[in-house]
Amino acid sequence: MHFASKLRRLSLAVCTVTALGLAGAVQAADTIKVGVLHSLSGTMAISETTLKDTMLMLIEEQNKKGGLLGKKLEAVVVDPASNWPLFAEKARELIEKEKVDAVFGCWTSVSRKSVLPVFEELNSLLFYPVQYEGEESSKNVFYTGAAPNQQAIPAVDYLMAQGVQRWVLAGTDYVYPRTTNKILEAYLKAKGVAESDIMINYTPFGHSDWQSIVADIKKFGSAGKKSAVVSTINGDANVPFYKELGNQGISAESIPVVAFSVGEEELSGIDTKPLVGHLAAWNYFMSVENDANDAFIDAWHKFIKSEARVTNDPMEAHYIGFNMWVEAVKKAGTTDPSAVGEALIGVAVPNLSGGLSAMMPNHHITKPVLIGEIQDDGQFQIVSQTPGLVVGDAWSDYLEGSKDIIADWRAPLSCGNFNVKTAKCSGQNY
Amino acid sequence: MLRIIVTTLLLCLSTPLTAAEIETGDKMLDTAFAQLLDRDFDVKAAGVEMLAGSGHPQAGELLRGLLEGELRYLNQPARLVWMRERSGGKFAVDVLDGTDHGEFSARKFKKLPINNAMRAQIRSLLAQLELSDPNPAVRLKSVNAMLENPEPEHAALIRSLLQKEQESAVREAMHVVLALAGLTATEPERRRRAIADLSDSLEPAVRNGLTRLVNNDPDAQVRADAASALRKIEKRVVLFGHLETLFFGLSAGSVLVLAAIGLAITFGVMGVINMAHGELIMLGAYTTYLMQQLMPGMIGLSILLSIPAAFLVSAGVGVAIERGVIRFLYGRPLETLLATFGISLILQQLVRTLISPQNVPVSNPDFLSGLWQINSVLSLTYNRLYIFAFCLLVFAGLFFVLKYTWLGLQVRAVSQNRAMARAMGVRSARVDALTFGLGSGIAGIAGVALSQLTNVGPNLGQAYIVDSFMVVVFGGVGNLWGTLIGGFGLGIANKVMEPWAGAVLAKILVLIFIILFIQKRPRGLFPQKGRAAEG
Structure with missing residues (x-):
């Protein structure tokens, strides 16, 4: 059954792509091309395929509404195959050969770093939809995912309000967890947490033997102070980690785990009963109750032809990013990347949690921060929400060497790396 | 409040x-x-x-x-209802008057x-309500829950219930709660008595209470008492900590042994460098998944049946690989290595296309979840205990087959001296196929065990192939005992180093150790002896 439906979905996707391709060939002159740069094969395909589908859905809906500037939109889908150098090649192909006007894509930070020089050289626009470690602001990239101050710091604030005094920072060993944990460690120390109350642990990708680490966490958490784990553990290593927590009898009430990389998509397909009460911090949950979200979920189910599929935070980021781009094109009256890039700053569009997200001068957006507890049905129940929207901060205020730096792409400053102390703009754009 | x-x-x-x-x-x-x-x-x-x-x-x-x-x-209308299961369906029943509100729907x-x-608050309140439960196990649980979240009002409640309590285990736990409350008594004399009562309790709450006394108590005598009690307790905690590390090492080792033991036969006995060994493990794990899909609702039984099924599937694939590819490449290790690497890629892609490129969920039966709480500082998880036992069982089985059966005799004969064995009438081609099938089948069984511990996905095998070769080379090629000792040794070494070196560095250190070890003893821990081994 599984396989048959997979096959059907696959053939459908192939048909759609071919149909779009054919349609494009016929009416190439009067369409606006939008590039979609997400891995459809390899290790990241699990997460990125969904985002490709989201983009196809958004473009289809925009065309139903009459397109943009009187023209139809056309998606150009390429597959960078989870291969970082290939991302740069495919980005060049999209911009130079396909002549797309904007690109939506990338997931991992390393893929973003790989395409950055291409976008800057060819002056095109990239919308990046995933939460990341910050410390970057490029003229050509618009960051619609969360910066650390829009996810990690509010999550720690929430746990502090719950009385947590000891902290385990556990992460997978690569750039995003290392940078995030550096920021968090500085933040915790600034809040008066002692060095001995912070435990930092890194594990390799796909780590599966969690016994001694979980036992260490248990020991660390039994010192009489309320403890919590802040997890930047990435990918499928999470499943054995949570299993081991359950097996060693650590419940969310004794030592809660707050995760930044675990969402609805990651929870679908695993038994979440032992995880009830563990937390995640995002800017969107599928369980947000409001009309815009209901409409989005219905549209998604209709498009993907399955009621079982979930929506998640990076999908919302693409929703916001795409609508911002559409508004900016309307405002500029052209799809020229330079004009649209300038018009984008200040554009505000509705997000799915009932507010308006705006593009800030540092190319990050304003978002609410939601903390959710995992439920036994794989959904999140929202237990805390920031009262207003939080402005994404490209350069962390808690790191030495980064706290004096600001990004502002408006004239006359027009700099992504401006040191307010020395009043100098670093030549490096990101 | x-x-x-x-x-x-x-x-x-x-x-x-x-x-x-x-x-x-x-x-x-x-x-x-x-x-x-x-x-x-x-x-x-x-x-x-x-x-x-x-x-x-x-x-x-x-x-x-x-x-x-x-x-x-x-x-x-505003009502509170129970979600009740009845005759196959879920129904909503009114909390207050028991009226039926019809079929249950999560939206309504x-x-x-x-x-x-x-959740913590409700559990603590329930613990107070359950202190007078007729079932002693429930009472013990609720007293233990109080130990985890000590509140000053508990002591009075427990003191009143202690007189009625008959069960000795519950009484003991109650005494600890009372003594813990005694640590904060105003008279130094009572505090010292409480310390004496607590000096052999391993509860974290006791350690925290004593630490507080050591640091803050105004009375010097109390501080000294608390410090000596704490030292005594810490000593035992450290001892149990070592036991725990040993257990973790043995269980990590048993995973290594399970993954490597099939390779010990194909690589160790036959000398074939089989890069597709990891994928044979993966096939075993996927067999478990498919068995669970075939038998929904019977998780425990499906796991047991998966063991022979996975053996047959992987053994079948193994024999096919041997007959189809490897037999043409005997004596040419480089070609074998490349060919089997190609086979491993083919098998991975096959699973991706036929089943799913994503990880598949494999459920754990109830007897494999949870933990055996020996005392409050030492607890062993059941899944690891079972896997350890399972590993020993598989090893014993394989050892028996090689030592005491007709097949084992022929396998040993061919591996020691192929020409002589053939001269004695052993059909070496058939023995090769069977040996390879046996090694592959064992890999399939390892897959069943791994499906209970880790993610089942197309890349499962790659995570274990390097470890498997490491164990076999370290233990000594061609020696089952070497694989067993080598696997456990590496598992324990890894777990001993992990707390202070971190998971990444521990792995690197183990690899460096093996490289150095191989320089000194190129034939591993237990080298084969005799003239056959020299050739």
């Missing part, structure tokens, strides 16, 4: 309740329910407190329902949201 009540009263006065009120006739219960339905978690928590204090006969059941999510809320009957703080 008082603060919560005051804020609740203020909230009740100032804000109109968003949810419709439920009329019960009981003023206190009405407010409790209204508060439970509020959006603010602090108000809800006050509602829980009020419900527990209401003395309502259903209070315990209601709290448990809230905790388990079986207590649901219907908006129009909303869950009452609770958060972690409330």
Whole structure:
């Protein structure tokens, strides 16, 4: 059954792509091309395929509404195959050969770093939809995912309000967890947490033997102070980690785990009963109750032809990013990347949690921060929400060497790396 | 406590309740329910407190329902209902008058949201209600729950119940709670007595209480007593910590042994470098998944049946690989290596296309989850215990086959001296196929065990192939004992180093150690001896 439906979905996707391709060939002159740069094969395909589908859905809906500037939109889908150098090649192909006007894509930070020089050289626009470690602001990239101050710091604030005094920072060993944990460690120390109350642990990708680490966490958490784990553990290593927590009898009430990389998509397909009460911090949950979200979920189910599929935070980021781009094109009256890039700053569009997200001068957006507890049905129940929207901060205020730096792409400053102390703009754009 | 009540009263006065009120006739219960339905978690928590204090006969059941999510809320008309399973379907039954509200739907009957703080609060309240439960196991659990979240009001409650308590285990736990409360007594004499009572308890709460005395107590004698009691306890904790590390090492080792033991036959005995060994393990894990799909609802049985099924599947594939590819490449290790690497890629892609590129969920049966709590500092998880036992069983089985059966005799003969064995009438081609099939089948069985520990996906095998070769080379090629000792040794070394070196560095250190070891003893821990081994 599984396989048959997979096959059907696959053939459908192939048909759609071919149909779009054919349609494009016929009416190439009067369409606006939008590039979609997400891995459809390899290790990241699990997460990125969904985002490709989201983009196809958004473009289809925009065309139903009459397109943009009187023209139809056309998606150009390429597959960078989870291969970082290939991302740069495919980005060049999209911009130079396909002549797309904007690109939506990338997931991992390393893929973003790989395409950055291409976008800057060819002056095109990239919308990046995933939460990341910050410390970057490029003229050509618009960051619609969360910066650390829009996810990690509010999550720690929430746990502090719950009385947590000891902290385990556990992460997978690569750039995003290392940078995030550096920021968090500085933040915790600034809040008066002692060095001995912070435990930092890194594990390799796909780590599966969690016994001694979980036992260490248990020991660390039994010192009489309320403890919590802040997890930047990435990918499928999470499943054995949570299993081991359950097996060693650590419940969310004794030592809660707050995760930044675990969402609805990651929870679908695993038994979440032992995880009830563990937390995640995002800017969107599928369980947000409001009309815009209901409409989005219905549209998604209709498009993907399955009621079982979930929506998640990076999908919302693409929703916001795409609508911002559409508004900016309307405002500029052209799809020229330079004009649209300038018009984008200040554009505000509705997000799915009932507010308006705006593009800030540092190319990050304003978002609410939601903390959710995992439920036994794989959904999140929202237990805390920031009262207003939080402005994404490209350069962390808690790191030495980064706290004096600001990004502002408006004239006359027009700099992504401006040191307010020395009043100098670093030549490096990101 | 008082603060919560005051804020609740203020909230009740100032804000109109968003949810419709439920009329019960009981003023206190009405407010409790209204508060439970509020959006603010602090108000809800006050509602829980009020419900527990209401003395309502259903209070315990209601709290448990809230905790388990079986207590649901219907908006129009405002009712609280139970989600009850009856004759195959789920139905909504009114909490107050038992009327049937028809079939249950999650959209119509909303869950009452609770958060972690409330879960802990409800559990602690339930523990107080359950202290007088007729079942001693429930009483023991609730006393232990009090030990985890010590509150000053517990002591009085326990003291009154202690007289009636018959069960010795429960009495003992109660004494610890009382002694713990005694640590904060005003008279130094009583504090010292409490310290003496607690000097052989391993509970974390006791250690924390003693540490507090050591640092803050005004009385020097009490401080000295507490310090010596703490030292005594710490000594035992360290000892149990070593035992725990040993267990972790053995269980990590048993995974290594299981993964490597099939390779010990194909690589060790036959000398074939089989890069597809990991994929044979993966096939075993996928067989477990498919068996579970075939037998929904019978997880335990499906795991047991998966063991022979996985053996047959992997052995079949193994024989096919040997007959189809490897037999043409005997004596050419480089070609074998490349060919089997190609086969491993083919097998991975096959699974990706036929089943799914994503990881598949494999459920754990109940007897494999949970832990065996020996004392409050040492507990062993069941899944690891079973895997350790399973590993020894597989090893014993394989050892028996090689040592005492006809097949084993021929395998040993061919591996020691192929030409001589053939001259004696052994059909070496057939023996090769069977040996390779045996090694592959064992890999399949390892897959069943791994499916209970880690993610089942197309890349499962790659994570274990390097480890497997490492164990076989370290243990000594061609020696099953070497694989067993090598696997356990590496597992323990890894776990001993992990706490201070970190998971990444521990792995690197183990690899460096093996490289150095191989320089010194190129044939591993247990080299084969005799003339056959020289050739």
